[in-house]
Amino acid sequence: MLETISKKIAAAEPLDAAEALWCLTEGDLLAVGILADGVRRAMHPVGRVSFVVDRNVNYTNVCQSQCKFCAFYRNVEDPDAYLLETAVILQKIEELVAQGGTQLLMQGGLHPSLTIDYFEELFRTIKGRFPKLQNHSLSPAEITHVAELSGLTVREALLRLKGAGLDSVPGGGAEILVDSVRQEISPKKIGWQGWAAVMREAAALGLPTTATMMFGSRERPEDIVEHLFRIRDLQDAGGSFTAFIPWTYQPGNTELGGEGATGVEYLKVLALSRLVLRNVPHLQASWVTQGAKLAQVALSFGADDLGGTMLEENVVAAAGCQFRMSQQEMIELIRGAGFTPARRTTVYEILEEY
Template identity: 70%
Template sequence: MLKQIQRKIEERKPLDRSEALWLLTRADLLAVGKMADGIRRVRHPHGRVTFVVDRNVNYTNICQSQCRFCAFYRAAEADDAYVLTYETILAKVAELADRGGTQLLMQGGLHPDLKIDWFEELFRRVKAEFPAVQIHSLSPAEVIHIARLSGLSMPDCLRRLQEAGLESVPGGGAEVLVDEVRKEISPNKIGWRDWAAVMEEAHGLGMRTTATMMFGSRERPEDIVEHLFRIREIQGRTGGFTAFIPWTFQPGGTELGGETATGVEYLKVLALSRIVLDNVENIQASWVTQGAMMAQVALFFGANDLGGTMLEENVVAAAGCSFRLSTEEIIEIARGAGFLPAKRNTKYEILEIY
C-alpha cells in the first residue's frame, strides 16, 4: 500500500479515503512525514515559512452554544461574562497597528443580543480608523447566528458584513465535519453542511477563508479522514481556502474532559493533511496548542506557515494552554529550522522576507 500511495503522490494523483485511512492508522509516522515534507518542498520550493502579525480579539465570552469542549464560554448571568465596548476593541486594534499588524482575528460567542448592526458599526469604525488592517473575523457559526438573530438569510448577512468591512472568514467552529461527532461535543452548534454553506457563500462573494480541524476529542480515524475529504471537495468547487489548520483538543476546564492528542498523533494528522489536501496551498502549524518546538518540527511534516503572532489569545488559554510567541521568536523558529521567515497578510501576499 505504501508504494502504491507513493506512486500516486509522485504522479500527482489524489488519494482516496481508504488510502488516507491506511496512512493515518497503519503507516509509520516518519514515512508519512517524509511524503508530506516532499510535497511541501515541491509546492514551496523557495524555502519560505510564512506568518502574519495579528491579534485575536474575543469580543464576548457569552455563548448560547455552550460546546462541551470549550472552557471559554460563559452564561449571560455569570459574574465574569462580558461584551467589549467599541472603544476597548478599537484600542486593541490600535495596538496591533502600532506593531505593524495587518490582521484582526475577531471571534466570540453566540451572544443572544448582538445583531448585525452591532458588527456593521464596529467593522466600519475599524476600517475607517485602520484601513491597513484586514478584518479576518467571525466563524460560520457566528455568521449563521447573527443572520437568524437579525431576521436575515445567511447570504444577505454575509454580504452586509462584507460591505461593512469583513474581508475574510476564519475556519473556526469546524471541529470535525461529521455530524455524529458534532452532536457529542457541540450539540447546540450548526451541522457540518451549514459550516460548508457559509464558506462556499463567502468564496462566492470573493472572500478567501481558512479551514480548520480540532481533533483528539471523540472522533474516530475515519472521521478525521472524512473531514479532510470534505475540505478537499469544497476547495475543488470554490478554490477559496487559503490554508488548512489542524489543532488538538485542549481538555483542561472543559465539560468534555479527557486527554489531548499526543505530539506523534498531531504530526501524523498534520502530515496527512498536507498529503490529502492537494488543492490547498498552505498548511499551518499550530504553535498555540503545540508550543514552539513542536511547531518547528511540524515544518518537516508538511507545514509551511506558522500562523499569527497573536498579540492576544483567550479561548485556548482558558483550557490551560498558554504558549506565547513574539514576532522575533517566530522568525527564529523558521530560521532555526533552515527556512526563510516571511511576513504575509491574510491573503498570503508576502510583505517582507527576513
C-alpha cells in the same frame, strides 16, 4: 500500500479514503512525514515559512452554543461574562497596528442579542480608523447565528458584513465535519452542512477563507479522514480556502475532559492533511497548542506557515494552554528549521523576508 501511495503522491494523483486512513492508522510516522515534506517542497520550492502579525480580539465570551470542549464560554448571567466596549476593541487594534500588525481576528460567541446592526457599526468604525487592516473575523457559526437573529439569509448577512468592512472569513468552529461527532461535543452548534454553506457563500462573494480541524476529542480516525475529504471537495467545488489549520483539543477546564491528542498524533494528522489537501495552498502549524519545539518539527511534516504571532489569545488559554511567542522568536524558530522566515498578509502576500 506505502508504495502505491508514494507513486500516487509522486504523480500528483489524489489519495482515496482507504489510502488516507491507512496513512493515519497504519503508516509509519516518519514515512508519512517524508511524503508530506516532499509535497510541501513541491508546492513551495522557495523554502520559505511565513507568518502574519495579528491579534485575536474576543469581543464577548457569552455563547449560547455551550460546546462541551470549550473552556472559554460563559452564560449571560455569569459574573465574568463580558461584552467589550467598542473603545476597548479600538484600543486593542491600535496596539496591534503600532506593532506592525496587519490582521485582526475577531471571534466571540453566539451572543443572544448581537444582531447584524452591531457588527455593521463596529466593522465600519474599524475600517474607517484602520483602512489597511485585514478584518478576518467571525466563524461560520457566528455568521449563521447573526443571520438568524437578524432575519436574514447567510448570503444577505455576508453581503452586509462585507459591505461594512469584513475582508475574509476564518474557518473556526469546524471541529470535526461529521455530525455524529458534533452531536457529542457541540450539540447546539450548526452541523457540518451549515459550516460548509457559509464557506460556499463566502467564496461566491469573493471573500477569502480558511479551514480548520480540531481533533483529539471524541472522533475516530475515519472521521478525521472524512473531514479532510469534505474540505477537499469544498475547495474543488469553488472554495476560497487559502490555508488549512489542524489543531488539537485542549481538555483543561472543559466539560468534555479527556486526554487530548499526543504530539505524535498531531504530526501524523498534519502530514496527512498535506497529502490529502493538495488543492489548499498552505498548511499551518499550530504553535499555540503544540508549543515552539513541536511547531518547528511540524515544518518537516508538511507545514509551510506558522499562522499568527497572536498579540492576544484567550480561547485556547482558557483551557490552560498558554504558549507564547514573539515575532523575533518565530523568526529564529523558522531559521533554526532551515527555512527563510517571511512576514505575510492574511492572503499570503509576502511583505518582508528576514
